Amino acid sequence: MRHxxxxxxxxxxxxxxxISGLFSGRGYNIExxxxxxxxxxxxxxxxxxxxxxxxxxxxxxxxxxxxxDVIKVVDMTELDHVEREMVMIKVAPRQEDxxxxxRITEIFRGRVVDSSQKTYTIEITGDEKKIAAILELLKxxxxxxxxxxxxxxxSREGIKKS
Amino acid sequence: MKISGAEIFxxxxxxxxxxxxxxxxxxxxxxxxxxxxxxxxxxxxxxRHEQGAIHAADGFARATGKAGVALVTSGPGATNTVTGxxxxxMDSIPLVVFSGQVPTMLIGNDAFQEADIVGITRPCTKYNYxxxxxxxxxxxxKEAFYIAxxxxxxxxxxxxxxxxTSGKADFVWPETVDMRTYKPTYExxxxxxxxxxxxxxxxxxxxxxxxxGVISSGASKELKELAEHTDIPVTMTLxxxxxxxxxxxxxxxxxGMHGTYFAxxxxxxxxxxxAVGMRFDDRVTGKISAFAPNAKIVHVDIDPxxxxxxxxxxxxxxxxxxxVLQSMNKVLREEVxxxxxxxxxxxxxxxxxxxAERPMSYDKDADIIxxxxxxxxxxxxTKGDAIIATEVGQNQMWTAQFYKFDxxxxxxxxxxxxxxxxxxxxxxxxxxxxxxxxxxxxxxDGSIQMNIQELATAVINKLPVKVAILxxxxxxxxRQWQELFYQERYAHTKLEETCPDFVKIAEAYxxxxxxxxxxSEVEPVLKExxxxxxxxxxxxxxxxxxxxxxxxxxxxxxxxMLFLEQTKKSEKKLKAVK
Ligand SMILES: Cc1ncc(C[n+]2csc(CCOP(=O)(O)OP(=O)(O)O)c2C)c(N)n1
Ligand SMILES: [Mg+2]
Numbered sequence: 121m122r123h124x125x126x127x128x129x130x131x132x133x134x135x136x137x138x139i140s141g142l143f144s145g146r147g148y149n150i151e152x153x154x155x156x157x158x159x160x161x162x163x164x165x166x167x168x169x170x171x172x173x174x175x176x177x178x179x180x181x182x183x184x185x186x187x188x189d190v191i192k193v194v195d196m197t198e199l200d201h202v203e204r205e206m207v208m209i210k211v212a213p214r215q216e217d218x219x220x221x222x223r224i225t226e227i228f229r230g231r232v233v234d235s236s237q238k239t240y241t242i243e244i245t246g247d248e249k250k251i252a253a254i255l256e257l258l259k260x261x262x263x264x265x266x267x268x269x270x271x272x273x274x275s276r277e278g279i280k281k282s
Numbered sequence: 283m284k285i286s287g288a289e290i291f292x293x294x295x296x297x298x299x300x301x302x303x304x305x306x307x308x309x310x311x312x313x314x315x316x317x318x319x320x321x322x323x324x325x326x327x328x329x330r331h332e333q334g335a336i337h338a339a340d341g342f343a344r345a346t347g348k349a350g351v352a353l354v355t356s357g358p359g360a361t362n363t364v365t366g367x368x369x370x371x372m373d374s375i376p377l378v379v380f381s382g383q384v385p386t387m388l389i390g391n392d393a394f395q396e397a398d399i400v401g402i403t404r405p406c407t408k409y410n411y412x413x414x415x416x417x418x419x420x421x422x423x424k425e426a427f428y429i430a431x432x433x434x435x436x437x438x439x440x441x442x443x444x445x446x447t448s449g450k451a452d453f454v455w456p457e458t459v460d461m462r463t464y465k466p467t468y469e470x471x472x473x474x475x476x477x478x479x480x481x482x483x484x485x486x487x488x489x490x491x492x493x494x495g496v497i498s499s500g501a502s503k504e505l506k507e508l509a510e511h512t513d514i515p516v517t518m519t520l521x522x523x524x525x526x527x528x529x530x531x532x533x534x535x536x537x538g539m540h541g542t543y544f545a546x547x548x549x550x551x552x553x554x555x556x557a558v559g560m561r562f563d564d565r566v567t568g569k570i571s572a573f574a575p576n577a578k579i580v581h582v583d584i585d586p587x588x589x590x591x592x593x594x595x596x597x598x599x600x601x602x603x604x605x606v607l608q609s610m611n612k613v614l615r616e617e618v619x620x621x622x623x624x625x626x627x628x629x630x631x632x633x634x635x636x637x638a639e640r641p642m643s644y645d646k647d648a649d650i651i652x653x654x655x656x657x658x659x660x661x662x663x664t665k666g667d668a669i670i671a672t673e674v675g676q677n678q679m680w681t682a683q684f685y686k687f688d689x690x691x692x693x694x695x696x697x698x699x700x701x702x703x704x705x706x707x708x709x710x711x712x713x714x715x716x717x718x719x720x721x722x723x724x725x726x727d728g729s730i731q732m733n734i735q736e737l738a739t740a741v742i743n744k745l746p747v748k749v750a751i752l753x754x755x756x757x758x759x760x761r762q763w764q765e766l767f768y769q770e771r772y773a774h775t776k777l778e779e780t781c782p783d784f785v786k787i788a789e790a791y792x793x794x795x796x797x798x799x800x801x802s803e804v805e806p807v808l809k810e811x812x813x814x815x816x817x818x819x820x821x822x823x824x825x826x827x828x829x830x831x832x833x834x835x836x837x838x839x840x841x842x843m844l845f846l847e848q849t850k851k852s853e854k855k856l857k858a859v860k
Contacts, residue, residue, distance in 0.1 A: 130463060134412075138404060145405050175590070182587040188409045188429065191463050 122151070122171045124203060124273045127184055128191040131157060131164040135189045139166060142183055148172065152205075154270035163191065167272045196273040203273045206245045209258060210265040212238050217261045228254045239264060287416040287447040288313040291380070294423040295324050297455050300351050302327055302342065302714050304335040308355020309395065310382035313447040327714065327743065330735035332359050334707040336366025337733070340375050341708025344694045345669055346715045347500070349376040349430045356382045357395030360441075361402065365701060368406040370437040372698025373521060374498060376430040377437035378423075385445040386414060400441050408436030416449035421456050428459040433466030434585040435498055466584060470601030470609060478556070478580040478597045479613040483620055485554035485578075487629045488514045491537065491566075494521030494697070495559015495583060495603050497690040502526065504607035505558065512614060513626040515633055517545040519560050520682055520697045528686035529666075534633070535642070538566040539834045540679045543640035546832075546840040548633055549574050558582045559603040562592040563698070572839035582606045640845065642683055644828075651801050651824045653677070653752045656808075657684040660722060660750065663808055668720040669694065671709040673729030674702045675759035677752045679830040681724045703732025706749060710736055713745045720748070720812060727753040727781060737791040740817035748811050749819045754826040755781050762829045766844070788819035797821040 129135050136155060143150050151169040158165050170180060177195065184193045196203070213221045218240075225232060225242050228250065234241035244254055251268070285293070291314055295303065303326045307315045318326045329335040332354045339350030350370075354363055360381040370377045384393040389412075400412045409429050411422050419442075426438040482488060496505050502525050509516050509532050516526045517534040526533060534545035549555065555577045560566070567573040570592060580597040581589050589598045599606055644654040657680050660668070670685060671694040672678040678695055687693050694712060696704040709723040723730075730751055740747050754761075755778040764772050785795030794814055798807040804822065811818040832843035 134400065134404075137401070141404055179587065179591060186585070186587050188461075188464050 121173070121177075122169060122197075123177050124196040124201070124271060125168045125170065125181065125184070126194045126196050126273055127166040127168060128158070128193075129164050129166060130189040130191065131162050132189060135164070136166075138187055138189060139168075139184070142187065143170070143180075146179075146183065148176065148180055152268075152270035154272050167270065169271050194275070196275065200276045201273050202276060203247050203271055204245055205248070205251060205269055205271045206243065207251055207266065207268040208233070208241055208243050209255070209263055210239050210241045211258055211261050212264045213240070213261040221258065221261050224254065224257050230254070283452070284450040285453055286313065287419055287442070287449050287451070288317050290416065290419045290451065290453050291423070291442070291447065292317055292321060292324055293453055294420050294455065295351065298349075298423070298427050300324055303351050303353050304329055304338040304342075304711065305353035306332050306335055306355065306359055308357075308359045308382060310356045310384060310444040311353060311442070311447070313444065314353065326353065328739065329707065329710075330738045331733060332362035333366050333703065334710075334733050334736045334739065336363045336377070336379065337369065337701075337704050337707035338711035338714075338736075338739075339377055339379070340366060340370045340704075341671060341694050341711030342715050343370070343375050343377060343711075344708070345691050345712035347498070347691065349378050349427055350711065351378050351380075353380045354382065355395070356384055356399070357397045360397050360399035364402060364406065365699075367403055367437045367439065369696050369699045369701045369704055371406045371408070373696065374435050374494060375437065376435035378426050378430050379437060379439045381439060381441050383412070383441045383443040386443045387445070389443065399439065403439050406437070407439050408434075410439040410441070412441045413443065413446050416446045416451040419446065419451070420454055424456050425459055425461070429464065433464070434495075467586075467600050468584070468602040468605055470582065470599040470606035472609070474597055474599045475606060475609045476613055478599065479610050479618055481554055481578060481580060481597065482512055482514070482556065482614065483618040487548075487552045487632075488512075488554040488556060489534070489548045489552040489577075490514050490516040490526075491519065491549070491555055491557045491560055492516055492522040492525045493519045493558065493560020494525075496522055496525035497559075499559065499584070499603040500690075501559070501604035501607050502690045504604055504611060506530075507611050508607055508614070511611065511622070512620075513622045513630065514556070515548060515630070517541070517549065519563070519566055520695060522560060523682060523693045524687035524690045525559075527688040529688055536682050538563075538568065538840060539836075540683065540830050540832065541834075541840065542642060542683070543832055543843060543845075544633060544636040546834070546843060547636045549577070550839070550841040551632075552577045554578050554580070556580045556582075558607065559584075561585075561588040564592070567592065568834050568838055568840035568842075640832075643846070648825065649800055651798060651804060651822055653680045653754075653822070653824045653828055654684045655801060656750060656752060656804055656822050656824070657681055657724065659804055659808055660724070661685045663805070663812065664720055664722075666692075668692065668722055669709070669712045669716065671695065671705040671712065671721070671723040673705040673723070673725045674700045675726045675729060675757065676754070676762065676828070676830050677724050677726040677729070677758075679759070680752070683830070702726075702729040706730060706733050707736045707739075709747050709749070710740055710745060713740075713747045714743075717745075721746075722748045722750055725749050725751045726758060727751055727755060727777060727784075728757045730784070731782070734787065737788065737793055737817065737819075741792045745817055746815045747817050749817075750808075751784055751819065751821050753781070753784070753821050753823050754828070756826055758826070759830070765829070766833075767835070784819050784821040788817070793817040793819060795819045795821065797823065799823045
């Protein structure tokens with residue numbers, strides 16, 4: 121099963137390589153990884169999406185906890201949480217599809233952040249399902265380039281997942 | 283007053299109580315070496331290879347329980363330490379390794395003798411540092427010793443750019459370390475400990491499996507109390523030998539691939555395994571799915587990642603082995619009232635029967651030297667009061683099987699990584715810690731050639747260290763596999779034609795060389811060697827055909843053992859060929 125794991129780490133040089141080295145060295149898979157500073161500039165938060173059975177996920181969280189630079193590990197999948205990812209999609213639609221691209225963008229509450237004679241660059245934020253859905257719709261229109269930030273996640277306050 | 287980074291380095295080592303520093307010089311560590319020239323309290327021991335320096339520091343650490351310390355130069359000096367660091371890492375040995383580095387402004391430029399040693403050693407250290415500012419140096423050193431020696435111990439590397447050791451700062455030694463990210467769990471969970479104690483009370487066929495964690499936490503006394511109070515037999519992994527007395531009536535010896543028949547049988551039949559400070563290495567478990575099929579498992583370890591990594595566990599207890607066993611013993615004494623003698627009678631009788639059925643044995647009448655005989659003689663003559671290092675291969679397994687380790691920290695052996703060339707420098711390191719103890723490296727003719735240059739270190743420092751080479755003119759352990767599983771095709775394992783004269787090598791370095799070629803010569807050679815207060819190489823020309831038995835073939839269950847007599851047939855065939 122896929123898990124989203126949030127890892128608070130010391131914002132030191134080499135930390136990212138310790139984390140990625142842990143995954144590669146032990147043969148665990150990273151599906152996505154995003155890193156950024158927290159309010160405290162000495163602390164960064166990494167959001168890692170990985171997959172594995174309960175046994176592997178238990179090892180991954182324990183191994184992460186064991187790393188000296190790791191402050192806290194939270195398996196978001198165990199909590200009620202909000203997940204988001206931002207993607208930018210450069211589409212090169214045929215003339216007759218241009219209106220449809222804009223319409224899809226609107227339906228998905230995306231924004232056109234750049235356009236040229238031949239292309240639109242669309243920015244979309246959402247959870248996995250939403251992003252998969254818009255991709256599905258835009259694919260036939262001709263996607264030229266596609267980049268994604270990787271997932272970030274935050275827990276919801278006050279609700280415990282039963 | 284501001285002092286140089288090199289001075290801070292030395293002052294910090296003094297604060298940590300470091301007396302010996304094993305190392306090798308080079309350009310970027312000259313600032314430090316220059317100071318060491320006049321230094322009295324911290325002594326640099328020059329080895330003849332950086333790998334030797336790390337293994338020596340490791341041997342010192344295993345024998346004393348303190349961190350071993352080493353200092354090497356950048357580039358090749360640093361990369362030469364990697365095998366030693368990985369060896370210590372696999373066996374959870376506390377080391378602090380200092381490597382020189384090119385000046386900070388050159389880092390990343392592929393400068394002369396630059397290697398990204400922090401990157402290279404990241405997966406085989408517990409933690410590592412690149413010091414970028416001399417102001418951080420004292421604090422980093424303090425932290426490094428703390429990390430290396432607490433929790434599950436391990437090696438820590440500190441990379442020191444040349445401008446950091448020449449730069450100046452105030453020397454401020456932090457008296458304590460408080461890291462928000464590193465807080466090992468020492469106290470075990472009460473509820474779990476209680477549960478384990480009650481499972482012990484209920485178990486009919488319990489076995490304790492003791493590992494290196496018992497030794498690193500100093501819990502031998504507590505382990506003995508547990509075993510004796512509840513009459514539970516104890517098997518010790520290679521790393522755990524000495525954690526419980528090998529000559530104790532409850533001892534089962536070592537389990538696993540070359541374990542005793544009775545240890546493996548007991549594990550497979552048991553209904554409760556109490557695993558303490560061990561990590562279920564594949565050499566111990568054999569085929570995992572067939573391991574201890576009827577047993578519930580209580581697993582005590584300070585490292586949570588060791589628990590449920592390889593085997594299912596019923597009662598996990600994260601904590602320091604010593605503390606956990608103290609609490610467990612208390613519960614057993616106060617809350618669980620059993621007539622243990624009665625409860626265990628049948629189980630101990632069964633174990634006695636297994637011991638009688640297949641004791642550890644070899645051909646004791648042979649005129650040719652049997653390696654097991656040499657080990658037994660060493661044990662007999664030293665009365666077990668020695669520190670024994672081993673190399674890797676058959677020599678290591680025979681030592682583990684036939685020397686009865688009664689005390690912790692008396693065996694120095696590379697278990698996890700299985701590093702040939704480990705034993706001799708490790709013995710040298712231990713001899714520095716215990717100058718008056720008998721320290722013996724049991725070696726193979728292959729392994730000893732991997733760090734034979736350390737003879738110079740032993741000679742110049744007048745160390746009475748002894749090396750007993752079990753010379754079979756083969757990479758024996760590999761040959762054993764070739765004989766059993768590769769149709770006796772001895773690809774590149776025969777060293778005979780090029781086997782050097784070890785007696786002459788010893789003499790060339792200024793040490794003493796002795797040789798025994800038949801059984802009757804073994805004891806005189808050992809006695810003579812032990813009476814000489816200088817380094818001695820003993821060349822025991824042993825039966826090359828001798829194999830390590832019992833043996834569990836890779837991938838088989840641990841009770842699917844091969845024994846000597848089952849393979850006698852193939853040996854006959856061998857003779858015909860010769
Ligand atoms: C550095 C290293 N290289 C290779 C091996 C693989 N290996 C394991 S045992 C062994 C043979 C060791 O030969 P020797 O030292 O003569 O010991 P023996 O088995 O003959 O007692 C080898 C090559 C190893 N353990 N370590
Ligand atoms: Mg050999």
